[in-house]
Amino acid sequence: MMKLPKLMFLTALLVALVAFTGCGAPAAAPSTGEQSGDSAAQAPADEQATIKWFLRWDQNRVDNVAKPLIERFQEEHPNVTVELENIGSSADYYTKLQTTVAGGTAPDVFYPATHIAYALASKGAILPIDDYIARDNIDLSQYEPAVLDLYTIDGKVYCLPLDRAALVVFYNKKMFDEAGVAYPQEGWTWDDFLATAQALTKDFDGDGQIDQFGVDQFRDYWPMVVWSNTGHGLFDDIRHPTKFLGNEPEVINSIQWVADLMLKYQVMPTDEQRADISDLFAAQKAAMQVVGHWRIPLYLGTEGLEFDFAPLPIGKFGEPVNRADGSCFAISAQTKYPDIAWEFVKFLAAPGAEGVNMLLNLNVMTPALEEFQQDERFLNPESLPGSNKAAFLAGKEHLFTMYDPIHPMYAAFDAAWKQELGEVWIGAATAEEAMARLSQQVEEMLANLQDYE
Amino acid sequence: MADSSTTISQTPAAQVSYVSARHPGFKYIITRALIYLILISGALFIFIPLAWTLSTSLKTEAQTLAYPPTWIPNPIQWRNYPDALTARPFDRYYMNTFIITILSVIGQVLSSSLVAYGFARFRFPGRNLLFMVVLSTLMIPFHLLIIPRFILFRYLGWLDTLLPLIVPNFFGGAFSIFLMRQYFQTIPLELDEAAKIDGANPWQTFWQILLPLAKPALGAVAVFEFMEAWQDFLGPLIYLSSDRNYTVSVGLAAFRNDYFTAWHLYMAAAAVAMVVPLIVFFLAQRYFISGVALTGSGGSKG
Numbered sequence: 233m234m235k236l237p238k239l240m241f242l243t244a245l246l247v248a249l250v251a252f253t254g255c256g257a258p259a260a261a262p263s264t265g266e267q268s269g270d271s272a273a274q275a276p277a278d279e280q281a282t283i284k285w286f287l288r289w290d291q292n293r294v295d296n297v298a299k300p301l302i303e304r305f306q307e308e309h310p311n312v313t314v315e316l317e318n319i320g321s322s323a324d325y326y327t328k329l330q331t332t333v334a335g336g337t338a339p340d341v342f343y344p345a346t347h348i349a350y351a352l353a354s355k356g357a358i359l360p361i362d363d364y365i366a367r368d369n370i371d372l373s374q375y376e377p378a379v380l381d382l383y384t385i386d387g388k389v390y391c392l393p394l395d396r397a398a399l400v401v402f403y404n405k406k407m408f409d410e411a412g413v414a415y416p417q418e419g420w421t422w423d424d425f426l427a428t429a430q431a432l433t434k435d436f437d438g439d440g441q442i443d444q445f446g447v448d449q450f451r452d453y454w455p456m457v458v459w460s461n462t463g464h465g466l467f468d469d470i471r472h473p474t475k476f477l478g479n480e481p482e483v484i485n486s487i488q489w490v491a492d493l494m495l496k497y498q499v500m501p502t503d504e505q506r507a508d509i510s511d512l513f514a515a516q517k518a519a520m521q522v523v524g525h526w527r528i529p530l531y532l533g534t535e536g537l538e539f540d541f542a543p544l545p546i547g548k549f550g551e552p553v554n555r556a557d558g559s560c561f562a563i564s565a566q567t568k569y570p571d572i573a574w575e576f577v578k579f580l581a582a583p584g585a586e587g588v589n590m591l592l593n594l595n596v597m598t599p600a601l602e603e604f605q606q607d608e609r610f611l612n613p614e615s616l617p618g619s620n621k622a623a624f625l626a627g628k629e630h631l632f633t634m635y636d637p638i639h640p641m642y643a644a645f646d647a648a649w650k651q652e653l654g655e656v657w658i659g660a661a662t663a664e665e666a667m668a669r670l671s672q673q674v675e676e677m678l679a680n681l682q683d684y685e
Numbered sequence: 686m687a688d689s690s691t692t693i694s695q696t697p698a699a700q701v702s703y704v705s706a707r708h709p710g711f712k713y714i715i716t717r718a719l720i721y722l723i724l725i726s727g728a729l730f731i732f733i734p735l736a737w738t739l740s741t742s743l744k745t746e747a748q749t750l751a752y753p754p755t756w757i758p759n760p761i762q763w764r765n766y767p768d769a770l771t772a773r774p775f776d777r778y779y780m781n782t783f784i785i786t787i788l789s790v791i792g793q794v795l796s797s798s799l800v801a802y803g804f805a806r807f808r809f810p811g812r813n814l815l816f817m818v819v820l821s822t823l824m825i826p827f828h829l830l831i832i833p834r835f836i837l838f839r840y841l842g843w844l845d846t847l848l849p850l851i852v853p854n855f856f857g858g859a860f861s862i863f864l865m866r867q868y869f870q871t872i873p874l875e876l877d878e879a880a881k882i883d884g885a886n887p888w889q890t891f892w893q894i895l896l897p898l899a900k901p902a903l904g905a906v907a908v909f910e911f912m913e914a915w916q917d918f919l920g921p922l923i924y925l926s927s928d929r930n931y932t933v934s935v936g937l938a939a940f941r942n943d944y945f946t947a948w949h950l951y952m953a954a955a956a957v958a959m960v961v962p963l964i965v966f967f968l969a970q971r972y973f974i975s976g977v978a979l980t981g982s983g984g985s986k987g
Contacts, residue, residue, distance in 0.1 A: 288942070288943065289942070290942045290943075290945065317926050317927075319922075319938070320938070320941060320942025320943065321938060321941050321942055321943060322943050324922055324938060327919070327922065327923070328922055328923055331832060331835050331923050332835075332923075334832045334835070334836075335832060335835035335836045335839050336836065336839060337839055337844060441753070507752075507753070507754045509751075509752050509754065510750065510945065510946055511750065512750075512752060514750055515750035515751060515752050517752040526943075530945050534747075
């Protein structure tokens with residue numbers, strides 16, 4: 233029996249070794265492998281090339297943008313076939329992406345979110361595109377600087393950003409009218425927000441059960457309340473974190489305030505009250521919703537729902553803030569056809585790109601390119617006449633990322649805060665207690681930062 | 686409690702058991718009632734998600750958003766079923782899932798029983814060590830194996846085919862081997878010896894004597910493997926990339942994305958996907974339970 237643990241240890245070690253070399257191989261030598269025979273590996277104009285595009289879009293975007301885009305691109309490049317694989321749920325998408333990257337069969341072009349792009353790029357799985365940007369004179373100043381910065385490591389750009397995940401407050405105009413509450417005004421504060429939410433939380437039949445909530449749940453966006461009250465994120469330096477700022481009193485107060493919306497003021501539903509309803513605003517049971525552009529098609533499709541947008545409330549920091557994250561198009565370091573992949577990425581997300589152009593009509597995103605942010609189809613879309621679309625651009629001067637820090641330790645930090653704040657959301661701990669415990673864990677991570685690299 | 690114990694203590698012990706078997710006493714009825722109450726509430730509790738699936742599968746999209754959630758769909762929308770099943774090529778997905786499941790079950794049953802026969806009936810150097818190695822593979826988390834296996838199948842050129850989901854089953858599974866070996870060991874060795882005297886070689890002994898006797902264990906292995914192959918999601922997700930090769934579980938995931946989930950269609954498709962395992966479970970319940978009883982822990986695999 234003594235042999236068993238030792239044996240298991242050895243087996244596990246062997247497996248881990250295989251897994252690691254698997255991860256390392258593509259990073260160290262991007263263009264080696266079974267295809268190294270055809271040297272530069274670029275298909276001549278008359279040769280057929282197939283590139284794979286791996287997406288995580290909803291069916292609406294796939295049918296109305298992705299498929300027509302592929303058709304048009306193939307018309308312009310008759311020797312190229314673009315194969316689309318779409319997996320809508322990000323968890324599944326990233327499981328598959330990471331497996332194929334490690335297994336050496338990564339898709340040529342893929343669509344990662346900020347922290348995943350960072351993680352992949354820092355492992356060498358993404359092709360840096362500076363040379364192409366210089367060759368084709370891509371004007372990088374066209375991109376929202378804070379978003380582009382997220383896709384830059386050591387001065388090298390490795391991904392072309394498509395959108396920014398700006399947040400706004402959606403509000404149900406009918407509910408405001410019925411309750412006699414004024415529509416949110418530019419420059420409103422979190423105090424105004426709470427008062428508004430309280431005025432809109434109703435128990436119509438007097439049975440003690442809330443029939444209409446002031447706001448649907450948005451507690452996963454708690455960092456946003458922290459930024460607006462403090463003007464900073466959770467770490468002192470987003471790329472080289474040395475200090476955790478989560479134990480500052482103002483951070484703790486902001487988190488407690490979010491929890492109190494559920495527990496004390498009861499203007500926002502708890503998990504229990506929410507059951508599995510995917511969107512209380514669409515169900516017309518919540519008067520406000522804090523979310524991004526991507527929810528608009530759902531709300532437009534909901535009969536009788538009249539809504540408009542308000543910028544995020546202002547906190548003690550005194551200036552509007554917003555979220556810098558977004559998604560981008562990346563080229564795999566393993567691609568056989570980097571030139572073709574680049575042409576395709578350019579087609580999707582470069583200034584003036586066909587991809588962004590087509591996406592504008594769907595009303596699903598806030599573009600990362602300034603020219604498209606000022607486009608009439610973005611600001612005054614036909615489907616939303618007279619609405620305050622400019623709210624999505626509020627806070628541009630102070631953008632923060634949800635994935636703070638942009639460092640490989642993020643995964644560990646993410647798990648830790650979810651664990652600790654989970655207690656706060658159900659009222660089992662105060663924000664102060666939870667953040668004290670979290671700080672302790674984070675200090676340990678910061679002390680052993682090299683373990684994550 | 687005190688009253689009944691005094692009355693019982695006055696009668697001889699043997700008579701008590703005889704009497705209580707013939708004329709169920711008050712205490713007996715209470716215990717039975719309690720057991721049934723617990724069983725029924727347990728069954729109801731387990732039935733809730735199933736009922737919710739069926740209820741949601743008949744709602745309109747607007748109703749899936751109703752707050753507070755309602756149990757009875759109004760109006761009942763049968764259209765969800767054809768809508769869901771034609772939204773993606775589910776006929777194709779079902780065909781793939783059937784192929785994978787049936788071949789996996791055959792592979793698992795054949796190979797595991799053969800390997801288990803070796804472990805149960807032959808003496809050879811290193812047998813126990815080898816068996817321990819087989820068992821220790823149970824302790825390696827599946828997630829650790831994803832990438833090495835993916836690389837292996839890539840070298841074999843099997844990516845985006847059904848082979849990675851079928852072929853490994855022809856090399857046995859640790860749990861099935863363990864289960865079969867334990868069962869073979871309960872079959873008296875004298876049977877093998879008698880067969881040998883009658884002139885049977887080891888292969889004939891296995892095929893004609895042991896295997897027919899091991900039907901309950903074979904059934905258990907088959908049922909476990911069936912369930913596993915049918916509901917496998919991660920494997921097909923990783924190894925398959927074109928639509929025509931997808932399985933039902935991967936097809937189901939298409940109704941969910943980060944932006945919105947079409948719960949009514951999702952649940953309709955899920956309800957249909959559930960029918961086959963439910964039928965198999967009802968038909969093969971006996972084997973399932975015997976499998977659990979055989980090892981004392983059926984949950985470790987299913």
